[in-house]
Amino acid sequence: IMENDGLILPKDFPKLKNDAFLRACHGQETNHVPVWCMRQAGRYLPEFREFRAGKDFFETCRSPAACCELTLQPLRRFPFDAAIIFSDILVIPQAMGMDVQMVAGKGPTFPEPLKEPEDLLLLQPKVDVNKELGYVFKAITLTRHKLDGKVPLIGFTGAPWTLMAYMIEGGGSTTHSKAKRWLYRHPEASHKLLKMLTDVIVEYLLGQVAAGAQALQVFESHAGCLGPVEFQEFSLPYLRDIARKVKDQLKESGQDVPMIVFAKDGHYGLEDLSQSHYEVVGLDWTIDPRSARERTGGKVSLQGNMDPCALYAPKERISEIVKKMLEGFGTRGYIANLGHGLYPDMDPENVGAFVEAVHTHSRHLNLK
Numbered sequence: 001i002m003e004n005d006g007l008i009l010p011k012d013f014p015k016l017k018n019d020a021f022l023r024a025c026h027g028q029e030t031n032h033v034p035v036w037c038m039r040q041a042g043r044y045l046p047e048f049r050e051f052r053a054g055k056d057f058f059e060t061c062r063s064p065a066a067c068c069e070l071t072l073q074p075l076r077r078f079p080f081d082a083a084i085i086f087s088d089i090l091v092i093p094q095a096m097g098m099d100v101q102m103v104a105g106k107g108p109t110f111p112e113p114l115k116e117p118e119d120l121l122l123l124q125p126k127v128d129v130n131k132e133l134g135y136v137f138k139a140i141t142l143t144r145h146k147l148d149g150k151v152p153l154i155g156f157t158g159a160p161w162t163l164m165a166y167m168i169e170g171g172g173s174t175t176h177s178k179a180k181r182w183l184y185r186h187p188e189a190s191h192k193l194l195k196m197l198t199d200v201i202v203e204y205l206l207g208q209v210a211a212g213a214q215a216l217q218v219f220e221s222h223a224g225c226l227g228p229v230e231f232q233e234f235s236l237p238y239l240r241d242i243a244r245k246v247k248d249q250l251k252e253s254g255q256d257v258p259m260i261v262f263a264k265d266g267h268y269g270l271e272d273l274s275q276s277h278y279e280v281v282g283l284d285w286t287i288d289p290r291s292a293r294e295r296t297g298g299k300v301s302l303q304g305n306m307d308p309c310a311l312y313a314p315k316e317r318i319s320e321i322v323k324k325m326l327e328g329f330g331t332r333g334y335i336a337n338l339g340h341g342l343y344p345d346m347d348p349e350n351v352g353a354f355v356e357a358v359h360t361h362s363r364h365l366n367l368k
């Protein structure tokens, strides 16, 4: 590892040994279907709970060594084909000047959420991502070295609408009515905020790639509370902008980093998402694999989409569900995952059974 003044530099990374995930992103052939899980670094792992015990969540996010350790934990247990950097989507509102705290039993909380359009003036208009989010970049660089080329490292961000929703709701919500009120009552201010977020997100993703991220996932976790019309106006254009701008910049430096868009419960937008400059479209479990393939016309790779709750089933049943899923998606241009993140009460053994089922069944299907 190159060290300079205690800094670990984003160069001379170890050679990648398992490129199945990156090949699948590009629709290329692989021996087995690659698999990873959203929230694979999380509370379902006893070692995660032990490491996080007594530490503030966002303090942990600001420690590159802690993020590196938490990212690597699941890979010591399971042969996942990709790692995702431990962080959170809410580091962006923090970088824009908002206070966000992780409240035990409640989740992320903004003591002073945005209430009216004039509150936009309280946000940092120009964010220096190296200064405000440099700790994420350092975590990525360190983790890329420590991964030792085992699997690729995924960087990520929240999408503009999802971040806007948190900034106005002040935390999780079932209706998102405060944030949606802005869309109907303050459309101009909504676009202003979405544009501000897009600008920061583009710089943030480029910084992650410069630091060593080998793929990028954009989480539009709150697509489901929009309808097709609002999605077209307030989510899709910004998702497209992000991919286009990041790719244009990367092309200039000759880099090719696959991008994944995951719009949870956004099935109404599947055709559009498959034509929005992302190599991969992530799917939740409400979409049938075959119809997802038909609707995206082979234009993109697909990622997903087992119901996380299927991990409560016995191992033999998990294996059957995985087999059906693989037969539905096919083994080419496909990355197995859950339709959303793992829950804290899930049994790590069943996560292992899921990973093994993907590898075993896909190798078998590829030999047919």
Ligand SMILES: Cc1c2[nH]c(c1CCC(=O)O)Cc1[nH]c(c(CCC(=O)O)c1C)Cc1[nH]c(c(CCC(=O)O)c1C)Cc1[nH]c(c(CCC(=O)O)c1C)C2
Pocket: 037, 038, 039, 040, 041, 042, 043, 052, 057, 084, 085, 086, 087, 088, 089, 090, 107, 108, 156, 171, 172, 173, 219, 221, 264, 341
């Ligand atoms: C493990 C974890 C994280 N965030 C939170 C936790 C649980 C709290 C803890 O450990 O103390 C709080 C944490 N952070 C957030 C929530 C959801 C709050 C809510 O809406 O109710 C919670 C409980 C916000 C958040 N944060 C994230 C999303 C998008 C994905 C999704 O849709 O779930 C969202 C919506 C992204 C995220 N968050 C995290 C990762 C790490 C990498 C991995 O997946 O292993 C990632 C990718 C890490």
